[in-house]
Amino acid sequence: GVFLLGEMNVLENKGKKVQSVEKAMALLDCFWVGRKEYSLAELAAQTGRAKSTIHALLCSMLTNGTIEQDALSGKYRLGFHTFELGCVAQERWSVRPLAAQAMRKITEHTGEALYLGMRCMDEILLVENSENYDNFKISSPLGARMPMYGCSQGKVLLAQMADAELEAYLKRTTFRTYTPYTIRDAAQPKKELQMVRVQGFAVEYSELRTGIKSVGAPIFEENGACDYAISAVTIAKGSATGDNFQKLQKIVVQAAAEITKELQAPSGWWGR
Numbered sequence: 001g002v003f004l005l006g007e008m009n010v011l012e013n014k015g016k017k018v019q020s021v022e023k024a025m026a027l028l029d030c031f032w033v034g035r036k037e038y039s040l041a042e043l044a045a046q047t048g049r050a051k052s053t054i055h056a057l058l059c060s061m062l063t064n065g066t067i068e069q070d071a072l073s074g075k076y077r078l079g080f081h082t083f084e085l086g087c088v089a090q091e092r093w094s095v096r097p098l099a100a101q102a103m104r105k106i107t108e109h110t111g112e113a114l115y116l117g118m119r120c121m122d123e124i125l126l127v128e129n130s131e132n133y134d135n136f137k138i139s140s141p142l143g144a145r146m147p148m149y150g151c152s153q154g155k156v157l158l159a160q161m162a163d164a165e166l167e168a169y170l171k172r173t174t175f176r177t178y179t180p181y182t183i184r185d186a187a188q189p190k191k192e193l194q195m196v197r198v199q200g201f202a203v204e205y206s207e208l209r210t211g212i213k214s215v216g217a218p219i220f221e222e223n224g225a226c227d228y229a230i231s232a233v234t235i236a237k238g239s240a241t242g243d244n245f246q247k248l249q250k251i252v253v254q255a256a257a258e259i260t261k262e263l264q265a266p267s268g269w270w271g272r
């Protein structure tokens with residue numbers, strides 16, 4: 001009886017939204033997007049809500065550590081509880097420790113920045129990185145999102161989609177222009193994705209940031225799903241040209257294949 005009641009409640013509430021939760025999430029997103037502290041007035045301006053509404057939400061979240069307030073400036077920032085939630089969320093991503101180890105080796109060997117991306121709805125979410133801290137020009141923060149059509153990681157995941165799923169994605173996607181080289185409509189990527197599917201990697205050249213070039217390769221999980229990809233990101237001159245970039249392509253493809261092999265092994269090294 002309890003199970004049926006719970007199931008019925010889920011069905012009754014399907015599609016409904018709780019406004020207070022929606023407002024709280026919009027408030028938290030300000031800190032995620034801006035990555036800085038905000039005053040009450042700034043948060044009200046960011047969300048378009050009244051100061052009284054924002055203040056009430058902040059007071060509620062201050063009590064459980066979701067939000068903290070600086071004692072001197074009075075500004076608000078994300079609290080320790082958001083870190084705790086993030087740690088729990090990533091525990092199920094068994095690909096992260098494997099990818100982190102492989103990416104660090106590549107960075108040490110080539111000096112290039114490596115990133116692990118995970119499909120997050122219609123975007124790529126950066127969940128692990130290995131950066132060369134001598135070059136801050138290509139640094140990308142963990143937790144950042146990128147459009148799938150605009151980065152090498154996203155392209156390799158799109159190339160693995162079934163035709164119907166890809167068509168649905170292209171139909172619902174609004175193509176935003178970041179640089180003169182960004183894909184601008186649904187017709188553009190189809191031919192490229194066919195080639196990506198065959199060759200097993202994708203290349204992105206200045207499509208999100210001018211002067212940046214990347215190569216991405218897919219990672220397949222134990223059940224065959226392809227929701228992760230790694231990429232090497234470099235400045236589009238010098239080491240990114242000719243034979244050097246071809247070598248980097250091979251290194252990234254090989255690393256992705258090795259991570260896939262570990263994930264699909266009967267018993268991974270992390271003791272599943």
